[in-house]
Amino acid sequence: xxxxxxxxxxxxxxxxxxxxxxxxxxxxxxxxxxxxxxxxxxxxxxxxxxxxxxxxxxxxxxxxxxxxxxxxxxxxxxxxxxxxxxxxxxxxxxxxxxxxxxxxxxxxxxxxxxxxxxxxxxxxxxxxxxxxxxxxxxxxxxxxxxxxxxxxxxxxxxxxxxxxxxxxxxxxxxxxxxxxxxxxxxxxxxxxxxxxxxxxxxxxxxxxxxxxxxxxxxxxxxxxxxxxxxxxxxxxxxxxxxxxxxxxxxxxxxxxxxxxxxxxxxxxxxxxxxxxxxxxxxxxxxxxxxxxxxxxxxxxxxxxxxxxxxxxxxxxxxxx
Amino acid sequence: xxxxxxxxxxxxxxxxxxxxxxxxxxxxxxxxxxxxxxxxxxxxxxxxxxxxxxxxxxxxxxxxxxxxxxxxxxxxxxxxxxxxxxxxxxxxxxxxxxxxxxxxxxxxxxxxxxxxxxxxxxxxxxxxxxxxxxxxx
Ligand code: B12
Ligand SMILES: Nc1nc2c(ncn2[C@@H]2O[C@H](COP(=O)(O)OP(=O)(O)OP(=O)(O)O)[C@@H](O)[C@H]2O)c(=O)[nH]1
Ligand SMILES: [Mg+2]
Numbered sequence: 437x438x439x440x441x442x443x444x445x446x447x448x449x450x451x452x453x454x455x456x457x458x459x460x461x462x463x464x465x466x467x468x469x470x471x472x473x474x475x476x477x478x479x480x481x482x483x484x485x486x487x488x489x490x491x492x493x494x495x496x497x498x499x500x501x502x503x504x505x506x507x508x509x510x511x512x513x514x515x516x517x518x519x520x521x522x523x524x525x526x527x528x529x530x531x532x533x534x535x536x537x538x539x540x541x542x543x544x545x546x547x548x549x550x551x552x553x554x555x556x557x558x559x560x561x562x563x564x565x566x567x568x569x570x571x572x573x574x575x576x577x578x579x580x581x582x583x584x585x586x587x588x589x590x591x592x593x594x595x596x597x598x599x600x601x602x603x604x605x606x607x608x609x610x611x612x613x614x615x616x617x618x619x620x621x622x623x624x625x626x627x628x629x630x631x632x633x634x635x636x637x638x639x640x641x642x643x644x645x646x647x648x649x650x651x652x653x654x655x656x657x658x659x660x661x662x663x664x665x666x667x668x669x670x671x672x673x674x675x676x677x678x679x680x681x682x683x684x685x686x687x688x689x690x691x692x693x694x695x696x697x698x699x700x701x702x703x704x705x706x707x708x709x710x711x712x713x714x715x716x717x718x719x720x721x722x723x724x725x726x727x728x729x730x731x732x733x734x735x736x737x738x739x740x741x742x743x744x745x746x747x748x749x750x751x752x753x754x755x756x
Numbered sequence: 757x758x759x760x761x762x763x764x765x766x767x768x769x770x771x772x773x774x775x776x777x778x779x780x781x782x783x784x785x786x787x788x789x790x791x792x793x794x795x796x797x798x799x800x801x802x803x804x805x806x807x808x809x810x811x812x813x814x815x816x817x818x819x820x821x822x823x824x825x826x827x828x829x830x831x832x833x834x835x836x837x838x839x840x841x842x843x844x845x846x847x848x849x850x851x852x853x854x855x856x857x858x859x860x861x862x863x864x865x866x867x868x869x870x871x872x873x874x875x876x877x878x879x880x881x882x883x884x885x886x887x888x889x890x891x892x893x
Contacts, residue, residue, distance in 0.1 A: 438891070440892050449807055471893070524785060526784045531794035538800065538801075550759075
């Protein structure tokens with residue numbers, strides 16, 4: 437019996453091995469993915485993103501227990517950054533996920549970004565596909581601690597929860613672009629801390645302005661109203677509300693445009709796979725070729741410019 | 757590309773975590789992916805995390821004197837759960853003759869106070885070089 441066969445019978449050791457195979461981009465990983473691919477019709481992906489230390493892991497810890505207690509199977513992907521210097525990583529999200537042991541409905545996997553800069557690893561979307569193929573009902577994806585521009589989670593997940601804290605005052609001003617636009621639900625964690633009320637009011641007024649701007653645009657479906665949910669992850673407070681908000685967004689998406697929302701993700705997955713495939717092929721053929729070395733010589737000696745040469749090389753590579 | 761993945765664990769009630777934090781940083785700087793799970797882990801938790809994370813190594817740090825029960829128990833659970841290929845090793849305050857006894861039972865090398873991080877990195881790399889990857893299908 438192969439590892440993939442064991443995966444298909446529900447073996448968790450095999451699940452972990454298949455994830456590594458895909459994450460490592462081992463030879464034939466895409467064929468494994470195509471065997472596993474289920475379309476994800478019964479799985480829902482929820483992303484949690486936000487600044488470092490906001491409480492993303494602590495929230496995942498609580499949410500997973502809440503969902504598993506309802507009989508749902510929960511797969512978790514927790515991403516932490518790889519060092520750009522050594523390529524190594526310290527993956528510490530599990531430290532805040534101590535309630536998730538000994539529960540057969542829950543599976544936790546830590547991932548390093550391995551060179552990606554969008555807050556997730558390039559393989560995160562594929563690991564979601566693996567978890568979907570294994571039969572999880574909900575996938576929770578925790579991004580690295582982000583600033584404003586790490587927005588990959590929005591193309592990988594169906595609902596994005598942006599987590600912030602009472603100390604995020606200045607960050608909220610900055611958040612007006614980027615994070616603000618991908619948030620479907622705002623979670624104000626650590627609302628046991630002073631300043632929580634004020635920051636909630638501030639954020640709600642910013643959201644109100646956003647809403648008015650969109651109303652003027654007269655979109656056909658009524659726009660989603662991004663809620664702000666206060667939580668205290670360490671005391672398990674507000675978690676059910678948070679999940680209710682996520683569920684409402686899920687209902688909104690499936691009612692507002694049931695086909696469109698699957699299509700959008702299928703398109704972005706396909707584009708990402710194509711980009712990766714092209715890059716990988718280029719790397720294996722053209723980047724290693726004498727042609728490229730020759731071109732470099734020509735540029736250095738002043739006989740050609742890189743822009744013209746790039747076009748020529750690409751066209752001849754495509755024909756070959 | 758394959759990365760060496762290492763789970764570092766503090767089992768039992770032992771709160772001495774300086775050593776393991778030093779090692780975690782050193783292994784990261786050596787290009788490895790280190791999963792740290794925090795204090796007060798039971799052998800069951802260590803093995804469950806190691807399986808889900810598909811690590812090549814489990815490094816346990818024990819300065820509490822409980823090594824003669826914790827190492828064999830983790831080893832037993834790994835075999836029981838079908839993860840016997842994971843290499844278990846560690847360090848802390850472990851008398852020499854007990855290290856020898858544990859190594860006889862199948863635990864890898866155990867490192868005491870004063871060990872340099874280079875020694876540990878070299879050890880992990882040499883064990884990793886002998887492991888082969890199985891195909892998935
Ligand atoms: C600092 C210290 C503390 C600090 C710990 C702070 C912290 N957060 O870590 C405090 C003050 C809190 C403390 C408390 C206690 N301590 Co104390 N402590 C020490 C001390 C002086 C140094 C430990 C240390 O940090 N070393 C520095 C690090 C870098 O070295 P290391 O941990 O040994 O790690 C190295 C190697 O062992 C190895 N290694 C370790 N783990 C791993 C894991 C892997 C995978 C690998 C590959 C290698 C490896 O590599 C590291 C690098 O060289 C030691 C004595 C000593 N000289 O070792 C006593 C010592 C460990 N403590 C001891 C005791 C008894 C206690 C207490 C029970 C009470 C007491 N009498 O003080 C409490 C228990 C606390 C608890 N909840 O567990 C005893 C343990 C006796 C035993 N096991 O037989 C010791 C040996 C002192 C003694 N001689 O009695 N302690
Ligand atoms: N006061 C308070 N502290 C909290 C709350 N939630 C989490 N914390 C603490 O905040 C710290 C960071 O929590 P994590 O869950 O690790 O945060 P994170 O966003 O996952 O952090 P990174 O993954 O490192 O970006 C921990 O010390 C938690 O115990 C909360 O609601 N209130
Ligand atoms: Mg975290």
